[in-house]
Amino acid sequence: MAKSKRQAYISVPSQIINSLSSSSLQSLLLSPKKSSKSKDRLWKRPMFWFFCIFLCAFVGMLKIWFNLDPLVTFSPIPCSIFQQEPSISRGFSKSLLNVVPMSEKNGGDEEREEKQSGFWEQPDGLGYRPCLDFSNEYGKSSGGILKEREKYLVVVVSGGINQQRNQIVDAVVMARILGATLVVPILQVNVIWGDESEFSDIFDLDHFKKILANDVRIVSSLPSTHLMSRPVEEKRMPVNVSPEWIRAHYLRKFRRDGVLLLRGLDSRLSKDLPSDLQKLRCKVAFHGLKFATPILELGNRLTERMRSKGPYLALHLRMEKDVWVRTGCLPGLSHKYDELITNERKQRPKLLTSRSNMTYHDRKLAGLCPLNALEVTRLLKALGAPKNAGIYWAGGNPLGGKEALLPLTREFPNLYNKEDLALPGELEPFASKASFMAAIDYIVAENSDVFMPSHGGNMGHAIQGHRAYAGHKKYITPNKRQMLRYFLDSSLPEAEFNRIIMDLHRDSLGQPELRTSKAGRDVTNDVFMPSHGGNMGHAIQGHRAYAGHKKYITPNKRQMLRYFLDSSLPEAEFNRIIMDLHRDSLGQPELRTSKAGRDVTKYPVPQCMCNDSNSYSS
Numbered sequence: 001m002a003k004s005k006r007q008a009y010i011s012v013p014s015q016i017i018n019s020l021s022s023s024s025l026q027s028l029l030l031s032p033k034k035s036s037k038s039k040d041r042l043w044k045r046p047m048f049w050f051f052c053i054f055l056c057a058f059v060g061m062l063k064i065w066f067n068l069d070p071l072v073t074f075s076p077i078p079c080s081i082f083q084q085e086p087s088i089s090r091g092f093s094k095s096l097l098n099v100v101p102m103s104e105k106n107g108g109d110e111e112r113e114e115k116q117s118g119f120w121e122q123p124d125g126l127g128y129r130p131c132l133d134f135s136n137e138y139g140k141s142s143g144g145i146l147k148e149r150e151k152y153l154v155v156v157v158s159g160g161i162n163q164q165r166n167q168i169v170d171a172v173v174m175a176r177i178l179g180a181t182l183v184v185p186i187l188q189v190n191v192i193w194g195d196e197s198e199f200s201d202i203f204d205l206d207h208f209k210k211i212l213a214n215d216v217r218i219v220s221s222l223p224s225t226h227l228m229s230r231p232v233e234e235k236r237m238p239v240n241v242s243p244e245w246i247r248a249h250y251l252r253k254f255r256r257d258g259v260l261l262l263r264g265l266d267s268r269l270s271k272d273l274p275s276d277l278q279k280l281r282c283k284v285a286f287h288g289l290k291f292a293t294p295i296l297e298l299g300n301r302l303t304e305r306m307r308s309k310g311p312y313l314a315l316h317l318r319m320e321k322d323v324w325v326r327t328g329c330l331p332g333l334s335h336k337y338d339e340l341i342t343n344e345r346k347q348r349p350k351l352l353t354s355r356s357n358m359t360y361h362d363r364k365l366a367g368l369c370p371l372n373a374l375e376v377t378r379l380l381k382a383l384g385a386p387k388n389a390g391i392y393w394a395g396g397n398p399l400g401g402k403e404a405l406l407p408l409t410r411e412f413p414n415l416y417n418k419e420d421l422a423l424p425g426e427l428e429p430f431a432s433k434a435s436f437m438a439a440i441d442y443i444v445a446e447n448s449d450v451f452m453p454s455h456g457g458n459m460g461h462a463i464q465g466h467r468a469y470a471g472h473k474k475y476i477t478p479n480k481r482q483m484l485r486y487f488l489d490s491s492l493p494e495a496e497f498n499r500i501i502m503d504l505h506r507d508s509l510g511q512p513e514l515r516t517s518k519a520g521r522d523v524t525n526d527v528f529m530p531s532h533g534g535n536m537g538h539a540i541q542g543h544r545a546y547a548g549h550k551k552y553i554t555p556n557k558r559q560m561l562r563y564f565l566d567s568s569l570p571e572a573e574f575n576r577i578i579m580d581l582h583r584d585s586l587g588q589p590e591l592r593t594s595k596a597g598r599d600v601t602k603y604p605v606p607q608c609m610c611n612d613s614n615s616y617s618s
Contacts, residue, residue, distance in 0.1 A: 119384040120311045120449055123511035125472035127611035130604075132283055138276040144179070146217050151180035151254045152226055156263045158188040161202065161435040162442070162458035167265040169284045169601060172216055173277055174269060177243045178250055180260070181217045184208075187435075188263075195434045202435050204290045211288040215280055226259055233261040240270040243277065271599045275607060278600045282608035285462075285601040286469045291439050294429075299443025302421045306444065309414070312390035313380075314448035316441075316463075318370040318455035319398035325351050327455075329369035330360055333400045341399075367481030370455035373398075374407040375487060379478060380452075381411065382501035390414045392421075392448060394441035394459075418444070452476035465602040467510060469609065475510030485580070500577075512605045556581045 153175045157167035168185050175182035184199050199205060209218045234250070246269075250260055273281070291299070306312045324331050325345050330338045345352060363369050371379065380389075391412050398404040409415050418427065418440055430436035442459065445451055446466050451474070453460035467473040483504050486497055563569060563577055600607045 119386060119389070120474075122449075122474050123472055123509045126512050128472065128512055128605055128609040129611065130282075130286070130469060130608060131610040132279045132608060134276050134279060142214055145176065146214070148179055148181055148217060149223075150258055151178065152183055152219075152222055152259045153178060153180040154183045154186070154222070154259060154261045155265060156186045156188050156261070158264055159266065160458065161438045162462050163266060164435075165285070165289055165462060166458060166601070168289065169281055170265045170269040171262075172212060172284045172288070173273070173280055174246060174262075174265070175216045176277065176280060177246050178254065178260075180254065181219055183222060184218060184220050195432075197433055197435045200292065201433075202292055202295065202439060204292050204296075207290045208288050212284065215283065222259065233263070237262070237265075237268045239267055240272075241268060242270050243273065278607040281600050282469065282604055286466065286604075286608075291443065295436055295439045296443065298422075298426065298430075299440045300447075302418055302440065302444050303447040305421045306390055306392050306416065306448075309390045311449040312392055313385065313450045313452065314445035315376065315391060315393045316445060316451070316453040316455075316457070316460055317373075317376070317393050317395040317398060318453070318457060319372065319400075319404055320396040321399040322351070323370055323455070324399060327369055328352050328358065328360060328363055331399050331404065332372050332374070333404055337400055365481075365484060367479075367484070369480070371478060371480065372454075373405050375484075376452075376454055377407045377411045378487065378497075379483070379501065382498040383476065383505060384502070385412070387412065388414060391416070392444050393417050394445050450474045450476065452478065454478070461599070461602045464510075465599075465604060468512070468602075469604045472510050472512055476505065477508040477510075479504045479508055482580075500580075512609075513603055 153171070155167070155171040155174075157164045157171070159167075164185075164187060171185050172182060184205065187197060187199055187202075189196050205220070212218060238245075254260055290296070319331065321341070321344075324341045325348070328345065330341055332338070358366070358368075360369075389412060391408075391414060393405075393408075393415060394417070405415070418437070427437075430440070438459070442463065445459075446463055451463055451467060453463075464475050464477075467475045483501055486492060486500055489497075492500075563574055566574075569577075
């Protein structure tokens with residue numbers, strides 16, 4: 001009787017059995033015939049096939065467990081995304097590098113579209129470039145001023161860092177006017193932030209002295225010959241004083257006492273100065289005041305991290321609690337926050353900066369309120385900002401925290417501030433120094449491709465001047481006074497809203513401002529946008545204003561003529577646009593007051609910049 005066949009059984013997962021062919025399965029179930037030749041062939045051994053099956057099963061299970069996607073492209077440099085940048089989990093935004101950017105997954109399509117977006121296009125600078133060519137008279141008088149050893153000007157500057165910058169600029173110019181030696185300005189301790197930083201902590205002192213060596217003599221402290229002198233302290237300097245006023249009031253005191261102490265120079269020196277002094281202003285602001293090396297290096301590192309993702313926009317958001325209180329405006333977050341600001345203002349009425357008789361609604365429509373996050377978002381969308389645009393926001397923590405920024409983060413998820421970009425511990429040395437933190441914001445904002453403030457202020461004005469001096473880099477000035485009525489019109493289609501907002505900002509993108517201001521305003525002519533009516537028109541305009549602001553139409557030619565040239569525009573739509581453009585040009589009182597002159601650190605053309613067609617010389 002023949003021996004019955006013995007069968008062997010193997011336990012194999014069902015997933016593997018389904019993946020095997022019938023021939024492979026048969027080879028597992030039937031014992032192979034023993035042969036002398038099989039010992040020499042590895043692939044005929046059962047153990048070999050068992051090992052192969054086990055290996056396939058192991059790989060298959062790995063794929064199931066870890067959900068590995070073979071379509072994901074791995075970096076040629078292992079772990080490079082962790083080595084290049086920190087994983088950011090703090091602040092209001094997501095990490096820059098903890099996910100694979102969409103541009104890498106889509107072969108860079110979105111990145112190319114972003115770069116092609118008109119939003120990043122820079123304004124036409126008309127060829128203007130810095131030109132600080134001082135007159136021969138200025139050079140001749142420098143010799144005697146730099147030899148001065150008897151008169152010393154001591155200045156104490158106050159406020160935030162950008163307010164202090166303005167006062168330091170004026171201090172240098174006043175030292176030049178008086179022919180005095182300037183002692184390095186003293187930074188007054190800020191009672192709000194408790195910042196005790198000195199000049200050399202924030203600015204590069206050696207650079208400051210070197211750049212201005214041919215203009216003003218600068219010393220770090222009073223010499224021993226003047227240490228015992230009791231400085232004459234001037235406490236009642238009026239606003240917008242002229243060089244003649246300064247010489248008439250202070251030179252005699254200098255000759256008697258040798259040391260003059262001035263405090264609070266903000267807006268004291270006139271903006272309407274002779275050409276050489278205007279150029280000196282630009283030289284101090286744009287060349288002399290360089291941040292100290294530790295601040296500059298950190299600011300540049302944060303800039304590089306923003307720049308690594310492509311072009312970026314910098315926003316200066318003024319949404320802090322004290323800003324809402326001081327401006328007399330409401331944040332619009334909720335009834336709770338509006339009531340909080342209203343009560344705070346009632347308890348501290350002196351905090352309200354101006355126009356206490358105006359209602360919040362009147363302030364809003366007059367363009368006197370900061371934009372909130374929702375308004376900033378709608379404005380950026382209307383101006384064509386890409387959804388994937390990188391945005392750096394500067395400023396203090398907004399009232400309402402993350403909730404206040406939700407409209408921005410929903411529409412523009414790539415929103416970061418300095419806390420988001422910094423490595424762990426990188427900001428710790430500066431944490432208690434408000435001036436340091438503001439300086440870092442300034443550097444990253446100044447280096448951006450586009451800058452936009454949500455409200456006016458010293459930082460916005462300083463950056464506006466810097467960007468103009470650097471070749472008129474794009475700077476968006478929100479036309480709040482004219483655009484807010486469209487924000488309140490819920491019936492306006494989005495496409496039409498975007499078109500109107502774009503039109504209102506065509507001349508507010510940082511291009512050179514060609515109109516020069518006069519030394520002062522004629523009080524017989526109450527006008528905001530001057531017409532070309534001549535003497536008769538100006539005289540009648542003043543008379544009608546004095547008679548109770550009887551209606552006087554000032555044609556808004558600068559903005560309306562493009563619509564006159566558009567023959568495809570329906571008459572009804574044309575009439576509506578023209579009516580909107582002239583709502584504030586009908587003879588009503590002008591709420592905003594003009595300055596006596598133009599601040600060249602904000603508008604450097606034409607005093608500090610020139611082009612080939614208009615080489616400005618004094």
